[in-house]
Amino acid sequence: METTHSLSVVIPAKDEQDNIGQLINEIYHVLRDYPHFEVVVVDDGSRDQTLSTAVATARTLGCPIQAIRHGQSIGQSGALLTGIRQARGNLIVTMDGDGQNDPADIPALLQRAATHQNRDFCIAGYRRKRKDTAWKRFQSRLANRIRGALLRDGVPDTGCGLKLFPRATFLKLPWFNHGHRFIPALVRGIGGDIDVVEVNHRDRTLGTSKYNAWNRAWAGILDLAGVMWLLHRTRVAQVTEHHQTEPG
Numbered sequence: 001m002e003t004t005h006s007l008s009v010v011i012p013a014k015d016e017q018d019n020i021g022q023l024i025n026e027i028y029h030v031l032r033d034y035p036h037f038e039v040v041v042v043d044d045g046s047r048d049q050t051l052s053t054a055v056a057t058a059r060t061l062g063c064p065i066q067a068i069r070h071g072q073s074i075g076q077s078g079a080l081l082t083g084i085r086q087a088r089g090n091l092i093v094t095m096d097g098d099g100q101n102d103p104a105d106i107p108a109l110l111q112r113a114a115t116h117q118n119r120d121f122c123i124a125g126y127r128r129k130r131k132d133t134a135w136k137r138f139q140s141r142l143a144n145r146i147r148g149a150l151l152r153d154g155v156p157d158t159g160c161g162l163k164l165f166p167r168a169t170f171l172k173l174p175w176f177n178h179g180h181r182f183i184p185a186l187v188r189g190i191g192g193d194i195d196v197v198e199v200n201h202r203d204r205t206l207g208t209s210k211y212n213a214w215n216r217a218w219a220g221i222l223d224l225a226g227v228m229w230l231l232h233r234t235r236v237a238q239v240t241e242h243h244q245t246e247p248g
Contacts, residue, residue, distance in 0.1 A: 006036035008089030008167070009106070012079030013041055013097030017048040018206035021057040023095070026103040028063040038064040041097075042083040045073030050097075077180045084170050092170060094180070096161035101125070102200040109164040112197055120169040120192030122184050124155045125162035125199035153185040155196060162199050165192075178223045 009027055013020055024039055031037045039058065043051040051069050058065035066086055070079065084092055093109065095101045109123045158181055165187065173179070173186045184194045 006038075006089040007031070007034060007091045007093065007110075008038050008040050008084075008087035009093045009095060009103075010040045010080060010083035010087055011042070011095050011097050012044055012076050012083065013046070013050050013054075014044040014073055014079075015046045015048050015050060016097040016099075017046070017050045017053045019099040020050055020054045020097055023097065023099050023103070024054060024057045024063060024065070025061065027095075027106075028058075028061045030103045030106055032063075036089070038066060038088060040066045040083045040087050041068070042079040043067070043069040044075070044079040045070045075177055077175070077177050080180050081175055084167060087167055090167050092165055092167050094161055094163050099206075100202050101160075101162040102202055105162060105197070105199040106164075108197050108199075109162070112195055113164055116193055116195070118191075118193045119166065120172070120187060120190055121165060121195065122169070122187040122192060123164040123195045123197055124158065124184050125160040126155075126157045126196050127160050127201035128157075128198050153182075153188055153194060155184040155194060158182065158184060160199065160201075176223075181223065 009031070011020070011023070020041065024041075027039055039054075041051070041054040043054070046069075051067050054065065055067045057063070058067075066083075066088075068082055068086060070082065080094060091110075091113065093106055095103070105125065109125070112123050113121070161180075163183060165183070169187060169190075169192055170183075172190055173183070179186070188194050
């Protein structure tokens with residue numbers, strides 16, 4: 001994987017001590033030949049040993065890590081924001097902390113990113129074969145169809161935690177609780193390109209899901225209405241000329 005970019009893999013995690021060590025181990029073995037990478041784990045107010053497990057695993061492997069802890073849980077979007085602000089890479093990969101996203105898919109996202117000329121873009125994972133319950137899959141399909149029809153972001157699976165985008169692109173976006181569900185739409189709203197890569201999805205083998213914001217229908221409806229308003233009000237400047245002179 002030849003690259004001139006540095007990479008930060010940002011993982012929001014809450015009470016994932018049983019999964020975070022294996023996930024870091026897999027990420028390290030996928031990326032250990034990548035010239036400049038780090039793992040950024042944001043422990044979102046866990047009541048277990050998520051943070052210490054992440055640190056101990058990374059030290060054993062020799063894996064570059066930033067481990068950050070929130071004093072209390074503020075949600076997945078807030079944890080992502082903390083991690084991306086602290087990240088040192090100019091490319092960001094986001095992953096869920098439960099181990100259901102497969103680190104083996106990261107190289108495919110990097111390869112696709114290398115084809116983009118626009119400085120603002122988002123490569124979104126698509127879990128065609130999801131390993132969730134039938135009820136959760138139904139909820140997700142319904143939410144994705146409604147969102148897709150209204151926002152036209154071109155992403156069939158916006159709930160997939162595996163995404164890649166430039167850090168600078170993310171920092172341009174308006175941000176709010178649950179905003180991680182709308183990253184592709186927000187990137188498109190600032191004139192960025194959206195791409196989709198089919199990725200693997202694995203069974204959760206340990207623990208239970210901690211982030212279920214999308215299951216709260218009223219919150220989802222309010223978020224969707226807010227994003228539609230933001231996109232309607234967003235204007236992207238088209239610079240046609242730029243002249244600059246140096247003093248003296």
